[in-house]
Amino acid sequence: MLFGEVLDGTEAQRVGLAYRCVEDADLLAVAHEMAARAASAPRELVIETKKTLAAMADVQTHPEAVARELTPQLWSTRQPWFAERLAALQAKITKK
Structure with missing residues (x-):
């Protein structure tokens, strides 16, 4: 939500509020991959x-x-x- 407006993942990424938008089915795998890179x-x-x-x-x-x-x-x-x-x-x- 930005200024009372609800944004989906694609729009949040476009305006710079999200790093990356992925499909729901891929979310956990991508999150674990990103966390592993950060942890390294x-x-x-x-x-x-x-x-x-x-x-x-x-x-x-x-x-x-x-x-x-x-x-x-x-x-x-x-x-x-x-x-x-x-x-x-x-x-x-x-x-x-």
């Missing part, structure tokens, strides 16, 4: 991402956003899992 992220990365998102609540300008995100992003590129995750993403993109 390094714990430290999830913690830092949540901290960064929380810190962005009062950001008003693009330069402020860049300043807040720079340190955590640089930190993530120096972690041992970064190269492995980047290579996996590059391989996935290359397949398309």
